[in-house]
Amino acid sequence: MTLEHTNATGLTVERDLTVARRRRNRIRYHATQLAVVVAALALVVLFAVAVKEGLARHGIKFSFSFLWDAAGFDISEGKTFVFDSGFWLGFSDFTSDRSIAQAFVAGIVNTIKVAVLAIVLSTVLGTLLGVGRLSTNWVVRNLSFWCVEFVRNTPLLIQLVFWYFAVVLHFPPIAAAAKFYGVIISQQGLYVPALTWQGEGSAVAIALASACWVAVLGLVFDRHRTTRWICLGALVALPSLMLATGTLALDFPVASKFQASGGTSISPEMAALLLAIVFNSASYIAEIVRGSIDALPKGQWEAAASLGLGRRDTVNDIILPQVFRVVLPSFGNQYISLTKNTALGIAIGYPELFNIYGTIANQTGHSLEGIVIVMASYLILSWIISAAVSWADRRLSNPGAMR
Structure with missing residues (x-):
């Protein structure tokens, strides 16, 4: 047997041992993950069984059949899904003869409505405040600083009460409503084309x-x-x-002496909740943007200046495109947080998901089933936001995505 043959045999044995070791490690890893998942599911099942047996001992039935009962109450605003002609899925205002499941849908729709608007507006406002924090203009820089510091250091619930009772409810009555290019602002709400x-x-x-x-x-x-x-x-x-x-x-909306018609309206409760969440979330987004800009190398600014770019062009064309590549995960956390903060609408009577749950729990007594539905709804909304932000992050991080 030659030396070359011996070395080749040794390399083959060593490679086989390496492959076998990697296979064992992979099997051990997947087995561990599977064991953790099974243990978690077992704990959930055991907890559910224990809760159901505990309720049964007290004569309480855990069931979701109540969802198909008539709600028997009205909602001040909100639309829900209905089946037109028994087949086509439509969208209609919620009425008391709708089912409790449709009431939950109306609450979810109201929650999504505020969350989507707040995500868009708070992102724009927060970015402007974050850039303003680094402005060379003394007035803009300090005004942005104090706005961010004041909002971040006061509770959101207090801000919500302020916007509702001190601002929105002090809008002029509908007869003397302020009108701006087809937009009507009054105590009854905001009307837009x-x-x-x-x-x-x-x-x-x-x-x-x-x-x-x-x-x-x-x-x-x-x-x-x-x-x-x-x-x-x-x-x-x-x-x-x-x-x-x-x-x-x-x-276009048209205002009369007692009410407005036409266009689309935003209720005072929704307007106050939206204002509070937008300004609160924008203050945190502003700090995320400011910190990300500060983290960029100063050479970026110097290179832009050497090319003759002004500060505005530097921020718009060089700084912000780089910032948004790294802040999206932090933005996603803030979006999830503001979506859950919509539950504070119960403090001013906005019929979001948690508020409607309280009404259903009081009327039906199915508080546990209701809170399970509410928690699952917020969990799904958070997963959707997280998936959307992750998709956008991958698109921005992929060099070939924007050819």
């Missing part, structure tokens, strides 16, 4: 609407920069074309 669909059965309307959806899908999912710009331009031009052809129409 709304787009209404006028293209029933029209081939042109269907074609324009389909083109809008295609442009949206292209803007979201296409990776080529040129295609994305084309889709963005189409999304700007198509609504104008739909308005020009009468497919869409602007419905």
Whole structure:
């Protein structure tokens, strides 16, 4: 047997041992993970069985069948899903003859409505405040600083009460409401123009609407920069074309002596909750943005200055694009937090999910089943936000995603 053959045999044995060791480690890892999952599920099942038996000893039945009973109460605002003609899924105002399940849906819709608006507005305002904290203008810098510090160091519940009782309820009555370019601000709420669909059965309307959806899908999912710009331009031009052809129409609110009609409205409770959450979340987002800008190397600013770029162009074209690549996970945590903070709407009577749960629990006595539904709803909303932020983070982190 030659030396080369002996060395080759030894290398083969060593490679086989390495493969076997890696296989054992992989099997051990998956077995450990499976054991942890099984143990967690077993604990949940044992807890559920113990709770159910404890309730049974006291004559309390744990069941979700109450969800199909008639609610028997009204909600001040909110829409829910209904089945038109027994098959088609529609969207309608909630009434007392709807089921309790539909009441929960109305609460979830109200929660999502506030959360989505708050995410968009707080991101814009927080970014402006964060950049303002680093402004070379003394007034802007200090004004941003004190706004952030004041809001961050006071409880959100107190801010909510302030916005509702000290601001929103002191708006003028509807007869003397403030009007700005079709927007009506009064004690009864905020009324803004709304787009209404006028293209029933029209081939042109269907074609324009389909083109809008295609442009949206292209803007979201296409990776080529040129295609994305084309889709963005189409999304700007198509609504104008739909308005020009009468497919869409602007419905402006009109105020009378006692009420306003037309457009779409935001109730005083929703307005106060939205203002409180937006300003509170924006203060934290501002600190995230400010810290991320400070963490960038100073060479970025010096390189931009050497190219002759002004401070505004440097921030817009160089600094912020880099900042948003690293702040998205922190933004995601803040988005999840503000979504859960919508539950504070119960303090001012806004019919969000937790408020409606309280009414259902008082009327039916099924408080445990109700709180399970509420917790599961918030958990699912948090997972959706986390998944969306993770997707956006991967898109921004992938060098080839924005070609």
